[in-house]
Amino acid sequence: MASWLMDPIKPVSDEAAKAARRRLDKLTKPKGSLGVLEELLVRLAAMQDSDLPSVDPARIVVFAGDHGIVKEGVSAYPQSVTLEMVRNFCQGGAAITVMARQLGVPIEVVDVGVMENPGALPGLISARAGSGTLNILTDPAMNPDQFDVAARAGKAAVDRAVGEGTKLFIGGEMGIGNTTAAASVVCALLGPPPESVAGPGTGLDVEGVTHKADVIQKILLRHLDMTNTPQGVMRRMGGFEMTALMGAYIRCGQVGIPVLVDGMIASACALVAATIHPPLKSWLIFSHRSAEPGQYPVFKALDAQPVLQLDMRLGEGSGAAAALPILRLACALQREMATFEEAGVSEKGSDVPDRAEVSEA
């Protein structure tokens, strides 16, 4: 196991959170009336140790890898789509690349182990741990060396982000078959029955979802008693791109960059990361409630409230990208709104009529 993985998570600042709350309460609005935007602002303040946090520049990194489990007919799309979508990311035609452009956020694609090597593509980083994982129905997804390489791919992406002054990290994933891997990881760590976490993924029908739940059940039995650590669960049942996301989240907590977590797969990776390092929870903002049911046990376990509920189920980091403007608005409001004193606005309760003296209608 790579030793860096166990380096401690940076503590967040309660003092900065309190200072941010004090400023929020002086701004020309009823206290708390910006709702979730205020809660997000206070959390960002604690992470960045500043009552005026900022999420720009943000950065999007999409990790891609293939999954041996697709042999079992758990996906509506063929395995070749992982590679085809990597090309699509690099050509700018995929959802997350369009969103990155629209939001003005740089995007990086990391090949952590697509079945066939994509070769050189614009914006693609090669950090291959293998040519797809093994079939987790019969074998561990990867060996310990591959696990280290994949986790380091996540660390390296965050270290590059630090070099660019990144204030907010968005990780995405691409890997046909990875809802099955992620659901297996969630079941192994939290224990919900497979039928409660198996979802349509890229578009399975009811029969397909039942089959997927059956496959997950068999995966859990296959690895029973060999998954005593969260790292072990990820290595045996996860994927290269998932291990990289886990590594990236842990690295963000170590170096102190707030994380905007995407949907179901990303949440499963965040769960592994936060099980290894419980204090990492303070660095994770869950961006959206996906249409995939496997995410719910993670929210429950980490006591997390997603920012958006838009029934998205695309992955790639797209749900996190959709939530970025909300964080930007929260930061702008704290930075630029006038206080009651500055604007000469009367405060609550001043010179209000006595409600005991109500007119008779």
Add this chain to the structure above:
Amino acid sequence: MASWLMDPIKPVSDEAAKAARRRLDKLTKPKGSLGVLEELLVRLAAMQDSDLPSVDPARIVVFAGDHGIVKEGVSAYPQSVTLEMVRNFCQGGAAITVMARQLGVPIEVVDVGVMENPGALPGLISARAGSGTLNILTDPAMNPDQFDVAARAGKAAVDRAVGEGTKLFIGGEMGIGNTTAAASVVCALLGPPPESVAGPGTGLDVEGVTHKADVIQKILLRHLDMTNTPQGVMRRMGGFEMTALMGAYIRCGQVGIPVLVDGMIASACALVAATIHPPLKSWLIFSHRSAEPGQYPVFKALDAQPVLQLDMRLGEGSGAAAALPILRLACALQREMATFEEAGVSEKGSDVPDRAEVSEA
């Protein structure tokens, strides 16, 4: 009653909606996986009669007016705050002005009847229907001439927006006391009991909310049998800024500009507008579920699903502004994503393993 108010609402295009759906289904993502973003895109396509709709340039107009009902102690803030906030809007220190700047959207403030005339301020349009409404516990809010002036203030704002090529209209409001007026309007039109629609507004305590529900009950009794039309309900129980919002929404439907509706007050105004003109419903996108309970019966009556659930309760158009980036992303995705064919990505079901032949674990 102004005759323009009854001019017909422009029909939306089912053909454009279908064309937009066809294009969405060809883009490199599982069908429907962008969730609410796809639903919003299809609705915008129907409104703009184009499979590639756009929400830019958008425009924010905040209407301000005072309410005689504040004499009854229904607000946590004094009436003077309406004027003070108008100044704050024009100085750029209020939440909605900060958000407009952050989003790059022009903002206009319209005085439809603040108690004291604010005089000339940068970005302020004067369209005064009076110096605050009368106390609706004892009198109709306004006379028919004032109703016409206020509604025309909304129409004029939209007509100015048309002149600027506006593709999306966001209306906001400022008026201390207007949650009581809006809740009364909702009760009069839809019949829920006052205690189910009275909320904390700018920050009432439990006792204050109970008092407010009691005041709303008395308002309803006072105007009983004199509010047979939605216009009559608005004139007797609404506000100048609310009447302007109603007029603006109707005008948007007449000229064909999509509307992003804000929170509780705006939803009450949209309800009046859509009760006058049922086809207007197709032009209204409800941006967020406010923390004010008075909005729920409106969603139910108009079968509306809000985009965001962020517990905001600020008004000013702030919830609608928070939802604008979601619409922008939806439009960008439709415009810029590659199709399966363009990107050379395999489609669903092609070359997928047979799920009958599952390996034995």
